[in-house]
Amino acid sequence: MTDLLDTFDWAAVGEDLAGSVTLVAGGARGTGRLVASNLLRLGARVAVVDLDPGRVAEVEKDFAEYGDRFLGLSGDCTVRSDMQDTAARVVEQFGALTGLVYCAGAYRAQRPTLEVDADEWDLILDSNLKGAFLAVQAAVPHLQRAGGGAIVAISSLAGRTSSPFLGCHYSAAKAGVLGLIRHVAKEFGPTGIRANSLCPGGIVGDRMNDLLTELHREQDLVELAKQTPLGRNVHEQDVVGAVLFLLSDLSRFVTGATLDVNGGILTV
Numbered sequence: 001m002t003d004l005l006d007t008f009d010w011a012a013v014g015e016d017l018a019g020s021v022t023l024v025a026g027g028a029r030g031t032g033r034l035v036a037s038n039l040l041r042l043g044a045r046v047a048v049v050d051l052d053p054g055r056v057a058e059v060e061k062d063f064a065e066y067g068d069r070f071l072g073l074s075g076d077c078t079v080r081s082d083m084q085d086t087a088a089r090v091v092e093q094f095g096a097l098t099g100l101v102y103c104a105g106a107y108r109a110q111r112p113t114l115e116v117d118a119d120e121w122d123l124i125l126d127s128n129l130k131g132a133f134l135a136v137q138a139a140v141p142h143l144q145r146a147g148g149g150a151i152v153a154i155s156s157l158a159g160r161t162s163s164p165f166l167g168c169h170y171s172a173a174k175a176g177v178l179g180l181i182r183h184v185a186k187e188f189g190p191t192g193i194r195a196n197s198l199c200p201g202g203i204v205g206d207r208m209n210d211l212l213t214e215l216h217r218e219q220d221l222v223e224l225a226k227q228t229p230l231g232r233n234v235h236e237q238d239v240v241g242a243v244l245f246l247l248s249d250l251s252r253f254v255t256g257a258t259l260d261v262n263g264g265i266l267t268v
């Protein structure tokens, strides 16, 4: 049997990422921002699109050292023309697009399903699911022109089960992302595009802190860590590692997959 290393250049791992051009949607804060900074450190060209212009300006300032390898754009992923313009702008600046990471999405603290109004439902479904669909629609023709590429969508443990902190709309949206990405993997696989979903458990960071403070449940993270086989909660870096794997050639035959990043909590 041929060793993997006979056909795969281990020393070149990362080189494919260094040559990549990736659009990170919702990349001005949290996990998306960390994905962008790590790709930039690897030498890649990276664009971030985010709804919040203030955060985009901050990221532009922080990533100034990367010069014209970084592009920060304001835009709303739920608006088709914004996503089409974003993808076109990335290709105009970098000459191609080879990867899409969808991290955008609003959230609202959990309250009873019978009290969730239709506007809140739309906000969560639109930003987490419709936005992913519109980002895929905008990116795919460019990925195809590049001869293929990788799509990674951040779903959630809530899309596999339900959330102790977020509502019915969030679980529904994140489960929808899994279905969307499976379909995209099947439809565009023949054109060289891989598409995979990531399901992180609750990530230690700004968003989780804000949420637990709002719910007066700061202690719950300590309990969650105790229930997790690997003995701690998810860090943003854990998710970034999985994103880089799914963008890189290391996962060249992985598509349509749902990858859990939760320290094993789903299995207990």
Ligand SMILES: NC(=O)c1ccc[n+]([C@@H]2O[C@H](COP(=O)([O-])OP(=O)(O)OC[C@H]3O[C@@H](n4cnc5c(N)ncnc54)[C@H](O)[C@@H]3O)[C@@H](O)[C@H]2O)c1
Pocket (backbone or CB within 6 Å): 025, 026, 027, 028, 029, 030, 031, 032, 049, 050, 051, 052, 055, 075, 076, 077, 078, 102, 103, 104, 105, 106, 127, 131, 154, 155, 156, 157, 199, 200, 201, 202, 203, 204, 205, 206, 207, 208
């Ligand atoms: N934080 C967690 O505990 C956790 C756990 C599991 C999954 N996730 C998912 O991971 C992803 C990243 O999470 P995070 O904690 O980094 O989130 P975050 O709230 O820190 O960042 C999300 C970014 O998306 C942007 N955004 C929201 N709606 C948008 C829209 N319509 N168009 C463009 N940008 C928009 C926000 O402005 C923000 O900068 C999200 O999809 C989230 O649902 C998060």
